[in-house]
Amino acid sequence: MAARSSRNTRSKGGSRAKSTSSVRRSSGSRGRSSKSTSKRSSSARSASTRDTSARGRRTAASSRSRAASGRKQTSGRTSASRSSAASHPLTDHDEILQWAEERNASPACVRGTGRGEDIGMIRLDFPGYSGERSLEHIEWDEWFQKFDDSGLALLVQERTARGQKSNFNKLVSRETAAGAGRGRSSARRSSGRGETGSRKRAA
Numbered sequence: 001m002a003a004r005s006s007r008n009t010r011s012k013g014g015s016r017a018k019s020t021s022s023v024r025r026s027s028g029s030r031g032r033s034s035k036s037t038s039k040r041s042s043s044a045r046s047a048s049t050r051d052t053s054a055r056g057r058r059t060a061a062s063s064r065s066r067a068a069s070g071r072k073q074t075s076g077r078t079s080a081s082r083s084s085a086a087s088h089p090l091t092d093h094d095e096i097l098q099w100a101e102e103r104n105a106s107p108a109c110v111r112g113t114g115r116g117e118d119i120g121m122i123r124l125d126f127p128g129y130s131g132e133r134s135l136e137h138i139e140w141d142e143w144f145q146k147f148d149d150s151g152l153a154l155l156v157q158e159r160t161a162r163g164q165k166s167n168f169n170k171l172v173s174r175e176t177a178a179g180a181g182r183g184r185s186s187a188r189r190s191s192g193r194g195e196t197g198s199r200k201r202a203a
Contacts, residue, residue, distance in 0.1 A: 085161040087168065089153040089177035093144050096154050100124055103167055107143035108135040122146045124154075126167050153177035 090096045100107075105124040111134055113120030122143050125131045147154075155177060157168035172180075 085157060085159055085166075087155050087157045087170075089155050089172070089174075089180070091153050091174060091177075096144075096147075097140065099154075099156055103165065105167070105169075106137050107140050108137050109143075109146075110134060111136050119146055122152075122171065124169055147171075151175075155180070 090099060099105075103126060105126050108123050108125040108131065109119040110121040110123060119138060119142055122138075123131070123135055125135045125137065151174050152171050153174045153176075155170040155172050157166040160166045
């Protein structure tokens, strides 16, 4: 009887030991599983962060590219506008005649400035301007004769800064026009900007 009780006791003790060992193994498995899950979550978060960062960099690069393109287009339009608005001298008769006819300008001289056969100071008269009292219309042949005899150049502007047809014109000596042309070329080379002529009409 005592022997059976001892065997039962050892059997119960062995069962408890096995149960405890099983619990430990189960607990260890859960711990390893939890660590593995944690590592996978951390890796997933890290990958997501890298993807987000990459998308952010691509977006920023795209924005910079669009901004640079916009600046180039604006710069191109501004340069074209400045080039069109810059004044330049004309001495060729056909070019002067074409410029004047495009603006319905007529050859004229200033009343009271001529003597004898000298027609005096020459000008261009535009429709709608207040030159009726001070200007007298003459022929183009007379105008160009005085123009060449006096060694003049006609400084003109094709377009205003806003792109409208310009009537700006000024009669200057050809030496002055040549010097102004060299000055504008030097300024464009050094700064990339041309001068813009005045819109005032010569009286």
